[in-house]
Amino acid sequence: MSCFPCAGGDASAKKSSKIKRNDNSHNDQSNTKAADTIKVERCNEVKKENAQNVIQTSVSGEFVEKNNSPEEGIPMNKARTFTYAQLVSATGNFKGAYFLGEGGFGKVYKGKLEDSDQVSENQSLCGCILEIVAIKQLDPDGLQGIREFVVEVLTLGMANHPNLVKLIGYCAEGEQRLLVYEYMPLGSLEDHLHGFRINSKRLDWNTRMKIAAGAARGLEYLHDKMNPPVIYRDLKGSNILLGEDYHAKLSDFGLAKVGPLGDNTHVSTRVMGTYGYCAPDYAMTGQLTFKSDIYSFGVVLLELITGRKAIDNTRPAAEQNLVAWARPLFKDRRKFWQMADPVLEGEYPVRGLYQALAISAMCVQEQPNMRPLIGDVVTALNYLASQKFDPLTSKRSSRGQRSIHEKKPDM
Ligand SMILES: Nc1ncnc2c1ncn2[C@@H]1O[C@H](COP(=O)(O)OP(=O)(O)OP(=O)(O)O)[C@@H](O)[C@H]1O
Numbered sequence: 199m200s201c202f203p204c205a206g207g208d209a210s211a212k213k214s215s216k217i218k219r220n221d222n223s224h225n226d227q228s229n230t231k232a233a234d235t236i237k238v239e240r241c242n243e244v245k246k247e248n249a250q251n252v253i254q255t256s257v258s259g260e261f262v263e264k265n266n267s268p269e270e271g272i273p274m275n276k277a278r279t280f281t282y283a284q285l286v287s288a289t290g291n292f293k294g295a296y297f298l299g300e301g302g303f304g305k306v307y308k309g310k311l312e313d314s315d316q317v318s319e320n321q322s323l324c325g326c327i328l329e330i331v332a333i334k335q336l337d338p339d340g341l342q343g344i345r346e347f348v349v350e351v352l353t354l355g356m357a358n359h360p361n362l363v364k365l366i367g368y369c370a371e372g373e374q375r376l377l378v379y380e381y382m383p384l385g386s387l388e389d390h391l392h393g394f395r396i397n398s399k400r401l402d403w404n405t406r407m408k409i410a411a412g413a414a415r416g417l418e419y420l421h422d423k424m425n426p427p428v429i430y431r432d433l434k435g436s437n438i439l440l441g442e443d444y445h446a447k448l449s450d451f452g453l454a455k456v457g458p459l460g461d462n463t464h465v466s467t468r469v470m471g472t473y474g475y476c477a478p479d480y481a482m483t484g485q486l487t488f489k490s491d492i493y494s495f496g497v498v499l500l501e502l503i504t505g506r507k508a509i510d511n512t513r514p515a516a517e518q519n520l521v522a523w524a525r526p527l528f529k530d531r532r533k534f535w536q537m538a539d540p541v542l543e544g545e546y547p548v549r550g551l552y553q554a555l556a557i558s559a560m561c562v563q564e565q566p567n568m569r570p571l572i573g574d575v576v577t578a579l580n581y582l583a584s585q586k587f588d589p590l591t592s593k594r595s596s597r598g599q600r601s602i603h604e605k606k607p608d609m
């Protein structure tokens with residue numbers, strides 16, 4: 199991590215924590231610039247193009263052409279189109295009370311769609327069916343642009359997995375660009391872990407492992423099940439959204455990239471992502487691999503275990519970068535307990551903590567080829583999530599930990 203900048207990552211300065219670097223896809227050899235040249239820039243290359251046309255062109259040029267098994271059929275983009283007026287009405291003209299949050303793309307609002315085809319348990323007084331959604335409106339002065347909008351519609355519109363947020367549709371009318379998603383009632387993992395959510399209860403160990411396993415399954419779908427496979431490129435706490443019972447779903451696919459095909463090991467591209475989560479090898483060379491996502495996943499898992507932020511400028515210098523802080527501790531089992539989130543108050547299984555730390559340590563290794571494949575991460579985390587910890591039947595150890603008394607999995 200020494201060559202990787204530790205700036206940004208502060209939630210209050212969200213927009214500046216995104217990193218982007220000039221496109222170097224045509225010059226592989228020049229990709230060895232120091233990572234500290236990474237800077238924030240606006241990405242509006244295709245802003246003037248008609249988004250609808252771009253979506254259609256890209257669908258045929260990227261996803262369909264590379265789908266070399268015609269017998270499986272051409273993947274269908276299931277995203278619906280909405281008029282701007284429909285979305286104005288759904289959000290009460292983007293009323294402050296409906297505001298959910300803001301990221302690099304723009305503001306996010308809760309919305310209620312009337313007369314939807316989808317059956318919902320939410321029924322308005324007039325008897326119309328209401329579908330609760332989250333609506334993300336592109337900020338024309340923001341960090342992201344039409345490219346991210348198009349990639350989001352393409353990737354999510356084609357995807358279908360219980361651990362990916364569902365894209366219901368989009369609006370590309372005049373200058374307006376909006377995305378409509380299923381509403382995730384418990385907000386983002388970042389909100390829960392780092393206290394941006396009012397009245398949220400402390401995440402217990404079992405819930406943390408459940409979230410980690412769910413997020414890993416979403417990533418596995420992108421890497422191993424989608425055709426062509428997709429590198430996510432923006433895995434972080436704020437992009438893991440939570441549904442009822444803390445069911446985790448990955449969101450935000452604006453930076454997603456079709457993975458290397460054939461004998462290629464990487465995709466050369468501009469460096470984009472978020473400080474603290476971006477793999478150092480990718481940050482330095484611009485060579486994007488599936489292992490770049492594995493690194494980001496390892497950072498998220500470490501955040502879940504420690505309760506610390508990937509980058510925290512309020513801590514002493516040696517502790518500001520989570521991975522840099524954790525690396526020496528990973529080497530000494532006797533120090534593992536120091537890494538458990540103090541908020542857990544010792545309520546975690548010691549063996550489970552060791553195993554979770556081992557998975558995280560493997561994922562954040564400097565050498566990308568030493569990091570595990572997502573399938574192996576899923577297997578390990580599914581197992582860990584199935585080992586339910588019951589604080590009532592465990593005893594507190596001398597270090598404020600509890601000994602291992604794990605309940606049988608409820609399967
Ligand atoms: N589908 C959704 N359901 C409920 N809340 C959502 C949904 N999508 C986004 N949000 C809320 O809006 C906030 C902002 O999300 P957004 O993805 O725009 O930005 P971000 O992830 O914080 O930052 P970045 O632009 O760097 O990805 C989230 O933290 C979350 O609280």
Ligand SMILES: [Mg+2]
Nearest residue numbers: 301436437450
């Ligand atoms: Mg996001």
